[in-house]
Structures are given as structure tokens and as C-alpha cells.
Amino acid sequence: MRDDASSLDEYGTDALKRGHPADLVVMPGTTAEVSAIAELCNAARVPLVPRGAGTGYTGGAVPVQGGVVLSLERLNRILEIDEANLLAIVQPAVITGHLQEAVERIGLFYPPDPASLGRSSIGGNVAECAGGPRAFKYGTTKRYVLGLEAVLPSGEVVRTGGKTVKNVVGYDLTQLLVGSEGTLAIVTEIILRLMPLPPAHATMRATFTSVEAAVSAVIGIVRARVVPAVLELIDADSLTAVERYFGQSLAPTGTQAMLIVETDGFESVVHDEIRQVEAACRVADATDVRIANDEAERQEIWRLRREMSYALRTIASLKFNHDIVVPKGRIPELFALIDRLRTTYAMRIPCFGHVGDGNIHVNLMVDKDDEAAVKRVPQVERELFEGVVALEGSITGEHGIGFAKARYLPLELSPQTIALMQRVKRAFDPNNILNPGKIFPA
Amino acid sequence: MRDDASSLDEYGTDALKRGHPADLVVMPGTTAEVSAIAELCNAARVPLVPRGAGTGYTGGAVPVQGGVVLSLERLNRILEIDEANLLAIVQPAVITGHLQEAVERIGLFYPPDPASLGRSSIGGNVAECAGGPRAFKYGTTKRYVLGLEAVLPSGEVVRTGGKTVKNVVGYDLTQLLVGSEGTLAIVTEIILRLMPLPPAHATMRATFTSVEAAVSAVIGIVRARVVPAVLELIDADSLTAVERYFGQSLAPTGTQAMLIVETDGFESVVHDEIRQVEAACRVADATDVRIANDEAERQEIWRLRREMSYALRTIASLKFNHDIVVPKGRIPELFALIDRLRTTYAMRIPCFGHVGDGNIHVNLMVDKDDEAAVKRVPQVERELFEGVVALEGSITGEHGIGFAKARYLPLELSPQTIALMQRVKRAFDPNNILNPGKIFPA
Numbered sequence: 001m002r003d004d005a006s007s008l009d010e011y012g013t014d015a016l017k018r019g020h021p022a023d024l025v026v027m028p029g030t031t032a033e034v035s036a037i038a039e040l041c042n043a044a045r046v047p048l049v050p051r052g053a054g055t056g057y058t059g060g061a062v063p064v065q066g067g068v069v070l071s072l073e074r075l076n077r078i079l080e081i082d083e084a085n086l087l088a089i090v091q092p093a094v095i096t097g098h099l100q101e102a103v104e105r106i107g108l109f110y111p112p113d114p115a116s117l118g119r120s121s122i123g124g125n126v127a128e129c130a131g132g133p134r135a136f137k138y139g140t141t142k143r144y145v146l147g148l149e150a151v152l153p154s155g156e157v158v159r160t161g162g163k164t165v166k167n168v169v170g171y172d173l174t175q176l177l178v179g180s181e182g183t184l185a186i187v188t189e190i191i192l193r194l195m196p197l198p199p200a201h202a203t204m205r206a207t208f209t210s211v212e213a214a215v216s217a218v219i220g221i222v223r224a225r226v227v228p229a230v231l232e233l234i235d236a237d238s239l240t241a242v243e244r245y246f247g248q249s250l251a252p253t254g255t256q257a258m259l260i261v262e263t264d265g266f267e268s269v270v271h272d273e274i275r276q277v278e279a280a281c282r283v284a285d286a287t288d289v290r291i292a293n294d295e296a297e298r299q300e301i302w303r304l305r306r307e308m309s310y311a312l313r314t315i316a317s318l319k320f321n322h323d324i325v326v327p328k329g330r331i332p333e334l335f336a337l338i339d340r341l342r343t344t345y346a347m348r349i350p351c352f353g354h355v356g357d358g359n360i361h362v363n364l365m366v367d368k369d370d371e372a373a374v375k376r377v378p379q380v381e382r383e384l385f386e387g388v389v390a391l392e393g394s395i396t397g398e399h400g401i402g403f404a405k406a407r408y409l410p411l412e413l414s415p416q417t418i419a420l421m422q423r424v425k426r427a428f429d430p431n432n433i434l435n436p437g438k439i440f441p442a
Numbered sequence: 443m444r445d446d447a448s449s450l451d452e453y454g455t456d457a458l459k460r461g462h463p464a465d466l467v468v469m470p471g472t473t474a475e476v477s478a479i480a481e482l483c484n485a486a487r488v489p490l491v492p493r494g495a496g497t498g499y500t501g502g503a504v505p506v507q508g509g510v511v512l513s514l515e516r517l518n519r520i521l522e523i524d525e526a527n528l529l530a531i532v533q534p535a536v537i538t539g540h541l542q543e544a545v546e547r548i549g550l551f552y553p554p555d556p557a558s559l560g561r562s563s564i565g566g567n568v569a570e571c572a573g574g575p576r577a578f579k580y581g582t583t584k585r586y587v588l589g590l591e592a593v594l595p596s597g598e599v600v601r602t603g604g605k606t607v608k609n610v611v612g613y614d615l616t617q618l619l620v621g622s623e624g625t626l627a628i629v630t631e632i633i634l635r636l637m638p639l640p641p642a643h644a645t646m647r648a649t650f651t652s653v654e655a656a657v658s659a660v661i662g663i664v665r666a667r668v669v670p671a672v673l674e675l676i677d678a679d680s681l682t683a684v685e686r687y688f689g690q691s692l693a694p695t696g697t698q699a700m701l702i703v704e705t706d707g708f709e710s711v712v713h714d715e716i717r718q719v720e721a722a723c724r725v726a727d728a729t730d731v732r733i734a735n736d737e738a739e740r741q742e743i744w745r746l747r748r749e750m751s752y753a754l755r756t757i758a759s760l761k762f763n764h765d766i767v768v769p770k771g772r773i774p775e776l777f778a779l780i781d782r783l784r785t786t787y788a789m790r791i792p793c794f795g796h797v798g799d800g801n802i803h804v805n806l807m808v809d810k811d812d813e814a815a816v817k818r819v820p821q822v823e824r825e826l827f828e829g830v831v832a833l834e835g836s837i838t839g840e841h842g843i844g845f846a847k848a849r850y851l852p853l854e855l856s857p858q859t860i861a862l863m864q865r866v867k868r869a870f871d872p873n874n875i876l877n878p879g880k881i882f883p884a
Binding site: 082083084085086087107128129131135139140142143152156157158159160162163164165166167168169170171172173175176178179180184195196197198199219222223224225226227265266268269272273325326327328329330354357358359392393394395396397398399400401409412413414416417418420421423424425426427428439 | 524525526527528529549570571573577581582584585594598599600601602604605606607608609610611612613614615617618620621622626637638639640641661664665666667668669707708710711714715767768769770771772796799800801834835836837838839840841842843851854855856858859860862863865866867868869870881
């Protein structure tokens with residue numbers, strides 16, 4: 001338990017950097033302790049905010065109405081890795097990357113790979129339904145959650161799902177809890193499905209003189225019946241930032257988009273597939289195609305993608321990072337919209353991300369001392385989100401709503417759907433003590 | 443609209459064959475009509491039971507409390523197949539097999555393949571979260587449902603999810619509705635994710651002198667990092683029934699289990715993988731391994747599996763078909779339990795199914811004229827389900843609870859979890875008019 005000012009601030013903020021101090025921070029070590037804390041808060045009608053590693057981008061772990069922050073950091077053990085049944089049972093504070101290393105050591109695979117995997121926890125990934133580059137082939141966190149132990153605001157402990165990959169007993173509360181941003185229950189144990197680790201990879205990058213050409217390559221790849229593990233796009237603004245950050249040229253002059261593609265599976269097929277990918281890129285007029293010949297060249301390609309967030313810092317001091325998603329055939333229209341916003345608001349907006357899923361990270365870059373620019377951000381956000389919804393897309397594909405996007409929820413969901421979600425919320429949390437002020441507009 | 447006695451009976455039963463006559467059958471042709479009917483029933487507190495193709499095994503579409511059966515049969519159109527975005531938009535009464543044929547004609551793939559796919563509808567598949575042999579690699583229906591249009595009991599129309607594969611805006615009502623057995627809302631439109639059609643297959647069968655040996659082969663296959671599309675097991679009782687039905691011997695004397703395995707993907711890898719599968723089977727002491735050399739031999743292997751249900755009819759006139767599921771490493775314990783039941787109750791219990799998922803169809807076969815045997819069925823069911831739960835399994839992996847398994851729900855779920863599900867039910871259907879008498883014990 002902590003109540004010193006520095007802890008209250010530290011546990012009151014996340015990667016969004018718009019925090020609110022907690023009134024108290026507690027670190028329970030058992031499910032029974034989580035239950036007792038919930039019961040107390042519920043009886044006293046005190047806000048209770050579950051917290052994983054605090055790496056979220058939408059303020060999901062921020063106690064916007066004060067109250068008790070319940071950090072799950074002590075529930076940090078891998079309880080079981082069951083090779084025969086391809087599953088792992090973990091506590092919520094296990095770091096995602098640590099779980100991946102542990103299972104890969106015995107030839108197994110936990111695919112979800114959010115950029116934060118070295119720091120974010122499985123519990124946070126479950127709360128937000130984290131994605132990552134491999135989601136194109138392997139899906140997001142939800143596809144791997146088989147069962148949960150969770151504490152309701154009343155203190156009741158429920159178990160959902162179980163150790164089997166199929167289970168249609170009653171309602172799928174497991175999938176309802178995944179992505180519920182800590183507003184329905186506090187997850188205390190997670191049963192995860194694992195897969196056999198793919199034995200081989202092939203990796204390439206290709207450059208194009210337009211986003212349209214890159215998207216047409218993506219559609220050609222799918223037509224060739226290849227399902228790459230990774231299918232990433234980097235736009236010209238982002239590429240320029242990385243080039244400056246690395247101090248080297250990475251693409252031919254005139255490049256407007258780069259694709260990074262990785263296939264995985266048996267040695268016999270990955271090279272076959274990457275050649276199909278190469279062909280699709282050439283048909284789409286790729287200007288430069290490079291296939292990694294060895295692990296060093298593969299890492300060189302990945303470095304480009306992995307250092308992206310750091311590289312963007314060279315553009316401006318503030319980054320408003322939005323993870324919007326559109327049907328992938330509409331990505332050229334999305335980029336046309338972004339170009340209009342760039343021109344209208346004279347704003348740098350580097351974009352990159354998971355083109356196979358239509359899930360693009362759109363980064364509004366402004367200097368923190370440029371007050372006029374900072375003030376324009378909400379207007380740019382609103383136009384971006386309105387445009388995305390008009391393109392049959394969604395305002396968040398990975399980061400969740402938290403409090404940062406709550407006001408935009410009605411852009412995407414009808415009043416009837418929002419009211420239904422609120423009734424579901426009340427079925428779990430009738431007194432609205434669990435992570436209040438999130439998801440729903442005030 | 444129909445109210446003649448024969449229609450009321452016909453629409454009052456399903457594949458479980460334990461029906462209850464409807465008071466009225468309606469066949470709306472639009473979402474607006476569905477909405478108007480729901481509003482009327484809700485105002486008058488009349489039970490309203492949505493119905494797909496009536497192929498369910500647990501009475502999900504049976505109006506056990508009478509009332510209005512709402513058949514979705516007129517909402518039977520494929521509205522859109524979007525090749526670039528790998529999705530289809532369909533009305534609920536589209537026959538699953540018809541959708542598969544339509545998308546395969548343009549090189550796309552809708553993987554879920556319940557045995558009933560020639561007759562069952564997508565809407566029913568969504569209501570029950572149907573599975574099938576390909577679920578081992580591709581998952582069940584839920585993995586393919588991106589969005590829904592659904593009518594609430596109040597008549598309100600809500601849209602959940604959408605056209606994107608990633609969407610974390612609010613609660614995942616889509617996944618909550620999948621498998622909710624028509625108790626929460628009436629689904630009127632479905633957005634489905636498609637995949638590229640795998641270009642090639644390799645198929646084999648292998649026999650073993652024990653179920654343990656077959657399961658050890660399955661675990662060996664996974665260790666070899668192969669993810670087959672299909673991984674099916676047939677036990678000795680089932681095999682004998684097929685042999686009698688076909689009038690030919692299919693396996694060496696002493697066979698206790700047969701595996702059917704199919705790999706799919708690029709030509710370059712499927713044969714590689716099937717050789718790995720073969721090796722794993724030989725390590726596990728397979729007595730006879732046959733790899734299909736051509737499509738005719740492949741179809742011969744599949745015929746074995748496909749004719750299973752018909753073959754079982756040669757054993758006895760009544761089949762109580764249970765789709766239990768256990769972690770696959772515990773399948774030998776499951777078969778030990780089934781052997782005990784066979785001996786104790788002198789009952790024929792042929793078993794077969796999706797061993798990769800641990801999902802085994804356990805068929806209690808009794809002659810309908812043998813009253814004593816028919817009377818013993820509930821006791822055998824209870825012991826089977828108790829045993830499955832003790833093996834960390836689930837009492838249904840594919841068919842749902844309906845009313846046939848409702849009394850067994852407390853074997854698997856705690857009172858707290860059941861109460862929570864009932865609160866969720868009330869959030870959708872406060873007057874309990876939608877498919878009452880299902881899932882929850884009376």
C-alpha cells in the first residue's frame with residue numbers, strides 16, 4: 001500500500017501522459033486480497049482502478065475520478081506451461097515478452113506482439129485486446145484467451161472458459177472481458193492458448209511511389225493465396241524520420257510507401273511464399289525489392305520498423321498516436337483524407353502500421369511549445385475519426401477507448417448500442433465503481 | 443405466417459427430436475419486420491423463439507414454452523462478397539455450404555465446417571458457435587464473425603463490430619452474441635471474415651492398437667510443429683459400425699483407434715507436413731499408415747468420416763449425441779471413463795471426433811424399444827458430464843446447451859457465474875421473452 005505523493009502520481013499516469021493522482025495505491029498478492037479490496041471499495045462506493053504495466057495509450061489505467069489504484073504487479077508468475085495441451089496459465093502482471101521467451105524455449109509460440117511487449121503485461125494486453133504486426137495471420141490477444149479468473153466489483157470471484165479451445169457453455173464472458181478495459185472485472189488469472197513455434201521465416205521489404213501501389217501489392221499478395229505473418233506499411237513522412245534518425249538513406253527518391261513482409265512456417269514454404277510476395281510487389285510496380293538473405297539482414301529490416309516510435313520523436317515533441325482501422329481496400333482513401341488534414345492544418349502526420357489489417361497508426365506531431373498547434377489537435381482528431389467512420393472503419397483497432405477517446409464513441413456507435421453496453425456494464429458493476437469515466441462519454 | 447397444426451409441429455422441433463408445438467410461426471422478410479414482431483411480443487410478454495434451419499442437437503430452436511417461432515428462412519441472401527477486403531455480408535438463412543461454394547469459386551475460403559453444413563444456416567451456426575473438423579487449425583464460427591446487425595427484444599436494432607478485423611471500441615458484443623443461442627437478440631445480418639483458399643491438401647489415415655497411442659501421435663505431430671487443418675479420431679466401436687455399414691474391412695485386427703489427418707496450404711509444404719505426420723504416427727507405433735495419392739483416395743478417407751453418423755444408426759435406433767471436450771492430453775482418461783460407462787451400463791458408446799481440439803462426439807446408443815436402457819440415459823449423461831468436468835473439460839464444445847443440457851449447467855459453472863450470465867441476459871431481455879427455457883436450469 002502506498003500513499004506518498006510521488007507514488008500517487010506515478011500510479012496515476014500511463015503512456016498517454018495525461019494522468020490524475022490516485023488517492024491510494026494497493027498491491028494485492030492474491031486473488032483473495034483483490035476480492036477483499038473490491039468488496040471494500042464497492043461498499044464504500046470508492047472508484048477502483050485496475051492497473052497493469054501502465055503502457056496504455058488511451059489512459060485506461062488512469063484514475064480520472066481518483067480513488068484506489070489496484071496494481072496487479074505482485075501477481076507476476078507464470079503458473080504453468082502445458083506443452084501437451086498447448087496452453088499457459090499466467091498471472092496478469094507477467095510481461096508479454098517474458099512469456100514469449102519462456103514458451104519459445106520449448107518450441108511453443110504466443111503470437112500477439114504489441115510494440116510494448118518488453119514492458120506491457122499480459123493482463124493489460126487482455127484488458128485492451130492488444131494487437132501487433134503478427135495479428136494479420138495470427139489475430140489479436142482475444143484469439144489466445146481461453147479462460148479467465150476474474151473478480152467482480154462485489155468481490156465475487158468468477159471463472160470463465162477453461163482449458164479447452166472449444167467451449168459453448170452459456171455466454172462467452174471470456175471474450176466479453178477481453179478488451180473491456182478494466183471496467184467490468186479485475187482479471188487475476190489467464191489461460192492462454194499457445195501454438196507450435198513456426199520453424200522458419202522469410203522477410204523482405206519493397207518500396208513504391210504511391211500508397212495506392214503498395215495497397216495494390218497487398219491485395220495481390222492475398223490473391224496469390226499467401227497469408228504472411230507480417231504485412232506492414234511505412235509512409236514517406238515516417239520513412240524520412242527514420243532516415244534522419246539512422247543518418248542513412250533507406251529508399252529510392254520518390255518513395256511514398258514501403259512494405260515490410262514476413263512469411264513464417266516450414267522452411268519448404270516460406271521462401272516459396274516470399275517469392276510470390278515479391279512477384280505481387282513487382283506487378284504493383286515496386287521500385288526496390290530486397291529479400292533478407294540471412295538473420296542479420298532480417299534484423300536490419302525489422303530495425304526500421306522497431307525504431308519507428310523513437311524516430312518520430314525527431315519530428316516534434318508531442319505525438320498524438322491514433323490506431324485507426326479501415327477495410328484495407330479503403331486505405332488509399334484514408335491516406336487521401338490524411339493528406340487533406342496535413343494541408344489544412346499544416347501538421348506533420350507520419351503514418352505506419354499493420355496494412356494487412358487496415359490498421360494504421362496515425363501520429364499527429366506537434367511541438368509542445370506551439371500552443372496554436374496543440375489547440376488544433378482535437379479538431380484534427382475529430383475530422384480523422386469522422387472520416388474513418390465514413391470509410392466503414394473504426395476509431396481504435398488496438399489501443400482502446402480509455403478516457404482519451406470516450407467523447408468520440410458516439411461517432412461510431414449508435415445511442416442504442418451505447419445504452420446496451422451500459423446495461424452490460426451495470427450487470428457487472430451496478431455501482432459504477434470499477435474504472436469509472438472510461439469508454440462511455442460523460 | 444402459419445398456424446396450422448402441421449406447421450406448428452414442424453417449426454416446433456429440431457434435430458434433437460424432442461419438440462414442443464409453436465403457437466404461431468412467422469417468417470419476416472426484413473429487419474424492420476423482425477423489429478416490429480419483437481416489439482409486439484415484448485409488449486405482450488409472449489415468448490419469441492428465433493429459428494434457423496432447425497438442425498441443432500440441443501433443442502435451441504424449440505419453443506419449449508410455446509409462443510411465436512420467428513423463422514429467418516426468408517432472410518436468405520448473400521448480400522456481398524468483398525474480395526479485396528476478404529469479407530462477406532450475409533443474411534442469417536444462407537446455408538453454410540452455399541456460402542462456402544460461392545466464395546471458393548473466387549479463390550476465397552470460409553473455414554467453419556459443421557457436419558450439417560449442407561443444411562444448417564449461417565445464422566444458426568452463429569447462434570450456436572458451430573465448429574467442425576477444420577476448427578483445429580482455423581477455429582470455430584466465432585473467429586470469422588466480424589460484425590452483426592441484431593434486433594433486441596425491445597425491437598431496437600443494434601449494429602456490433604463492423605468490416606474491420608480489428609475493433610476495440612467498447613465491449614465486444616459481437617462475440618457475446620455468437621453462441622448465445624438466440625437468447626439475447628435476433629441476428630439479422632452477419633459480416634464474415636474470409637481467407638485465401640489453401641491451394642493444396644494432403645490427407646492420410648493411420649491405425650493404432652490403443653487410444654493412448656493415437657493421442658501420443660497427436661502430441662508428436664504438434665511437437666513436430668505441424669498444424670494440420672484436420673485431426674480426427676475414430677474409436678473401435680465407431681470403426682466397426684462403419685465397416686458393417688460399408689460391408690468391408692477398413693483396419694487391421696486389434697485396431698482401437700484411427701486418426702485422419704489433413705494438411706493444407708501451398709503444394710510445397712503440404713506433403714512435407716504429411717510426412718512429418720506420418721513419422722509421428724510411426725513413432726507412436728501406428729499399425730497401418732496410408733497417405734492418399736490422389737483426390738479419389740482422399741475422398742475415400744473422407745467418406746469414412748462423413749458417413750459416420752449414418753453408420754451409427756446400424757447400432758441402435760436412438761442416438762444421444764454429446765459433444766464433450768477435454769484438454770487433449772486427457773483424452774486417454776476420457777476414454778477410460780467411457781469404458782467404465784460401457785461396462786457399468788452395458789451400453790454401446792461409439793466415439794469419434796475432433797481429437798486435435800479434445801472435442802469428442804460421445805454417442806449413447808440405445809434401442810427405442812428398450813425402455814430400461816432409455817431410462818438409464820440421463821444417469822449415464824450425468825456421469826459422463828461429471829467426469830468431463832473433473833478432467834478440466836466442458837460439457838459442450840459445439841452444440842450448445844439449449845434445453846437438453848440446461849440441467850447440467852451447474853456441473854460446470856459456479857452459482858456466481860450463472861447469476862452473472864443471467865444479469866447479462868436481463869441487460870438484453872429484461873422481460874425474458876427471447877427463447878425462454880434455454881441455457882439456464884429451471
